[in-house]
Amino acid sequence: MFNALKKKPLEALKVGLAALVLMGASSSVLAQAVPPLTQNGAPVEENTNEVIDRHEAFGNWIFGGQFANQSFIGFNPSYEIAVGDKISLKMWGGFEFTGELVVDAQGNVFLPEVGPIAVQGVRNEDLNAVVTESVKRVFKKNVGVYASLDGAEPVKIFVTGFVEQPGLYAGHASDSVLFFLDQAGGVDPNRGSFLEIKVLRGGQVYRTVNLYDFILTGIMPVFQLSDGDTIVVTPVKAQAGVLGDVQNSNLFEFTTETVAAGKLLALARPQPQATHVRISRNSQAKSEVEYIAIAQAANVPIYPGDVLHVMSDKSNGTISVRVEGETDSAREFVLPYGARLGDLIEQIDFGKNAQRNAIQLMRKSVKMRQKEMLEAQLRALESSVLTARSNTTKEAELRKSEAELILKWVERARNVEPNGQVALAGASSVNDILLEPGDVIRIPRTSSLVMVHGDVLFPSAMAFQDGRTVEEYIEQAGGFTQSRRNTNVLLLHRDGSFQKVKNGDLDSRRVQLVPGDEIFVLPRVATKHVQIASDIINIFYQLALSAGVVLRL
Template identity: 50%
Template structure:
């Protein structure tokens, strides 16, 4: 027998919205405070009507029970009578009960008193919260507990800076929840039955993005707030140097741009949009040199250093192959990845919007689409190498280096790697007398799923050559260190989108030097 699922609290949707909100502080209210009530009494807690107290007397007279503070603020002890405890601090409760017992029993009777449970209370939560209403708890529960039960502060309307607790027409306290979020400060306030937690409307708000740790929308109290005070909340990153402010002036937005040194003098206005940026050239960049050389592997060079000036300082080893120098660049890798993702997204769109002329064709198209979409998901995991072809470039030495570049000086290689749609993908010893066909034959020849007319020869320096084996098979010159990639065949009779798939296979083979079959 299956256990029936418990119904979800009506606040569940509110908690999800709070978690996904870009308003600073909204993620406070996701149900964690509502689920966990108070676990212990603090020493300054004041005993209130309805609290339960565990009493124990022993010695010449024995008594043990849990008693409730009555509406007059008393507890009743046998042989002693009513004892006034309302308003007594928790830390003084034992002393107060003991003094009452001593007035009747001069000796040989000992007492112990401790709070057992706080008064059950009902608290009104109103104003700009997600679900205003009357909520149950105890006088020990925190303000956050009742706000959480109400679904939290409405991120679009409510103020996190001036949450009020009212008793009748009197405001007992006002809370700034930013102090709790940023400093861990939340003053304790003992609530009583019928108290009102009221969330006023938000007054001013700005949005922050860019080089900050807290890219959120922030609230501020007055028109005297500055960018410097906002920075204490947004926490700009170390590389941030300037701030761009788009002023909300109606239909037209005015953009201002300032260095962060002026942050104390920059006043915030309601609706401003701020973006923190890094507006300076880096003083140095880091470049890694790998492979066959005698020098250090990591170089910190001035911004604007060119490849030629760095290579002049590199002493290569005798077995190196400097004419096939390789450059791997992060920005190129990112662009290769973006182009691949764009091609795959285009293929997905075509698959999902293809039309069919009959129900049988529709069934076949659906099967084809399901298989191809699985292939697309696997293809998205392919990571390009980011290699730049520089070995044969005439202006190679004048190329500017970028931070994070990796220069690899390869070792002379006596192998040719044959992979993809061959029977035995393998590394074959280089022989200048062998042709491309010979290398493929030594790897077992083409598989049945190989596209014999589509072979890519990837050179060590990043260049590649697409070979139509039916025309240029014997004319292609293979060098030591080359990689032969035999692409799979895409049956154009069965695949409606065979041209798109073939193009993406080429893209992966060139960018990542792997064969990815369907």
């Protein structure tokens, strides 16, 4: 089946060398992209454990400004009356009164004919009953009373400790600690504690807030703040990191000397595919690593500074490969790990129009490598353009305009996605190629056309005619848009093999064309800088071979 693809060893070597010449970068590009080989002995690298630096603390995302955007000025039934609050009072019947009373510094409101009424600390739901009871002591009958909380006195709260912007912030007594912390920029994720936030009143600890409780369960202690209270974010306690296949990849804080790995994993929530955890011990005299199944890690002690890396450690069982194009069989094939291309071909039911000798293999890993090589060439070209020297002011202006044009072209080239095709032509045995998960096998339809792309007047597809030369197809497409001199022409076959057509061979019948071939007429590079021109031409070849496009400069 693949006899047409097989070549003698010497011919295969020539194909490989040609690929290196065409797809590789210029000498300057290769020098920057590929490290030189050396026989000098290098020292063995030290084993470096994962550390908790530069990882985000769990809970840091809650301080985005949303708590500070809205002050809570409503009153719930449990709100306790405080100094400065305003109470609306109405009395009718034997004695009439309508007015607004302010709670004074002694915690009282003064009502004519009744006197002072102590209301500080009274719950909002009990306010009417307390006022009514005091009024009834004076007016025994025929007096109705209705008292309600009308407004709360604004408070100013100090926020200090390990926050982004310590200071004095205004709010209401009913606002939560989160409101004031958010105004201060939130807890400093590198130095502040999310487990112990203290509220001081009169120099004494009044309440302590644990933000993990709020994040995980939504529970927030309900209490009122008083004018002059201080919110203190204490220093961060012990921390350990959990990374890898988890939903919450963060640093987690704990207050004890050690914490069970199971508790940290419960906070991090491993992904369903996770099976093992690697523990990097960073707090001991020696750097050590442990590797444990998640099912056995629940009670393993974790020390401050340790890092848990959760991962999936499963042996390969089967792989999935997709078949596209001219086939009457299933599109998705599940094969045992280690299956080869020949094993898959035996299961494919080829369509009657399939071109069997031009099977194409598309591979993700090859696509990524092609993208990396293209990026290396583009970076080298940028470096050449930006460091090119000019001898005169006029030449410098010309180089500036040229550089702007080339850099814009580089950005367009970065958006080109390679197809990841593996060139099967020249392989000693195509059937022995190992398949990888996600491979795509394309079976092209038998074609009777030849495509002409690039710098021709009318890029198009035309009917194949046996014996025609490359130049005749180019002429049929309208001919070269620029001078034929120094033109770069590439002939790409459907099986991934290619041929650089020399200028003298354009009209030669030695260059064999077959149906389905594509002719790429690469643009001419108009620059006097030899190195830049060479780099651009190499990128032209790379784009044509890896993505099948001609990107004009």
